[in-house]
Amino acid sequence: xxxxxxxxxxxxxxxxxxxxxxxxxxxxxxxxxxxxxxxxxxxxxxxxxxxxxxxxxxxxxxxxxxxxxxxxxxxxxxxxxxxxxxxxxxxxxxxxxxxxxxxxxxxxxxxxxxxxxxxxxxxxxxxxxxxxxxxxxxxxxxxxxxxxxxxxxxxxxxxxxxxxxxxxxxxxxxxxxxxxxxxxxxxxxxxxxxxxxxxxxxxxxxxxxxxxxxxxxxxxxxxxxxxxxxxxxxxxxxxxxxxxxxxxxxxxxxxxxxxxxxxxxxxxxxxxxxxxxxxxxxxxxxxxxxxxxxxxxxxxxxxxxxxxxxxxxxxxxxxxxxxxxxxxxxxxxxxxxxxxxxxxxxxxxxxxxxxxxxxxxxxxx
Numbered sequence: 001x002x003x004x005x006x007x008x009x010x011x012x013x014x015x016x017x018x019x020x021x022x023x024x025x026x027x028x029x030x031x032x033x034x035x036x037x038x039x040x041x042x043x044x045x046x047x048x049x050x051x052x053x054x055x056x057x058x059x060x061x062x063x064x065x066x067x068x069x070x071x072x073x074x075x076x077x078x079x080x081x082x083x084x085x086x087x088x089x090x091x092x093x094x095x096x097x098x099x100x101x102x103x104x105x106x107x108x109x110x111x112x113x114x115x116x117x118x119x120x121x122x123x124x125x126x127x128x129x130x131x132x133x134x135x136x137x138x139x140x141x142x143x144x145x146x147x148x149x150x151x152x153x154x155x156x157x158x159x160x161x162x163x164x165x166x167x168x169x170x171x172x173x174x175x176x177x178x179x180x181x182x183x184x185x186x187x188x189x190x191x192x193x194x195x196x197x198x199x200x201x202x203x204x205x206x207x208x209x210x211x212x213x214x215x216x217x218x219x220x221x222x223x224x225x226x227x228x229x230x231x232x233x234x235x236x237x238x239x240x241x242x243x244x245x246x247x248x249x250x251x252x253x254x255x256x257x258x259x260x261x262x263x264x265x266x267x268x269x270x271x272x273x274x275x276x277x278x279x280x281x282x283x284x285x286x287x288x289x290x291x292x293x294x295x296x297x298x299x300x301x302x303x304x305x306x307x308x309x310x311x312x313x314x315x316x317x318x319x320x321x322x323x324x325x326x327x328x329x330x331x332x333x334x335x336x337x338x339x340x341x342x343x344x345x346x347x348x349x350x351x352x353x354x355x356x357x358x359x360x361x362x363x364x365x
Contacts, residue, residue: 004078013064015057017079024049024081032139041139048140052152053079055112059156060086062108066101067092081214090326091171095178102171106160113153120147164201165194166222187230194223233322235357241324242317244356245338245346251276254283254305261291261304272335272349275308280344282337284308314339315348325353 004016028049032042057077063086064074075087092098123144126136140148160168170190177186198220205212250264252273264270271288283305290307314337315324328334328350338346 011061011065011068013061013074014076015079016076017053018081020081021053021079024053041141044140044142044145048145048148051145051149053084055109055149055153055156056084058112059105059108059160060084062104062106063101064088066104070094070097070101072101081211093183095175098178099172099175102168102175105168106157109153109156109160113150113157116146116150116153120150123147162197163190163193164197164219164223165190166226167194167219170194170223184230184234187227191223191227195220198223232357233325235360236322236325236353237320239321239356239360240317241315241319241321241338241348242346244321244352245317245348246352247346249274249347251344252286252304253277254303254308256304258294258300258302261286262295265291272347273304274337274344274347275304276344280342282312282314282339282344284310285312285335285337287335312337316340317345321353321356324348328353 004018007015007017009015025046028045029042032045056079060077064077067074067088070092072092073089075089078085078087088101092101126133136144137148161172163169163173165171165174165187170193173193174183174186174190177189180186181189198216198218201212201216201219205214205216250268250270250273252261252264252275254275254277261273264273273286274282275284275286277283286304286308290309294302294307313327315327317338317340324336328336328348335347335349337344338348
């Protein structure tokens, strides 16, 4: 995600914060000053925001480490103003596994709230007197910091329990529905309910809290895209790479120059090229963005060997097309050579897969 600052890798998972996270810090400062706070109270407010997002990171690790038990890796965890997003390679298709992955995030917040309870239970008496409670919670300070954090974790559990797909509650709902119906239908039901709740968030946000508007938009489009992806996966399931791959393609040699690349781009529709030496031995891949960059910077003296990338992953003709679809979506470059026992037999990219899905959907109809 563009404009993100890396916070390091933990358990093999990269944690990063998006630049828009600074908006929350700015909001915390504004709220602190607008309530007549001091420098000390503003610093406590900022510390509270950072503590909340530390809890959010732990929440996302609850999902990620549970998914890892089922062989599903997490590429990164990104902190956004509306919360955290764990970029799992995929969600488990087994309803039991998906249920566990979905609930383990909120379970982390339950554990945090449980631990904080022993430090704050003596302060619960403040709720018996509304005036005293209003004064007690007027600003965040060292006396109410942990109680604020306890309440926030409880609210995170409640909020994530809302059955609005693709939030945790929506994923739990889909997992439960998947015990009684196929995954596509379960996703449709959870997605539709999520969009209804998203519309509710959207309109309530205009009245009470603008943040709900952004959450509503996130839920609405997230539910729509998840359902579309599951539909696509259902079309591809059971089909093999050889059915969608492009078997007629052009290869380049590492010594070819930029002029030859230009002629090939103008003569055909191919955008990426396999680079070979000694006939079928793959030396690398020349991606379109590398070609464009070379032309833009007028690097007329470079060769294919200078521009090609060597960190590619070949796929086999008999691999499941739905699994390749996941790989294509999760990588920066979505062009793969297809090899059979070491021999180059084709190429596949998102365009091939999209064309295959369109044709297959028409034939099934």
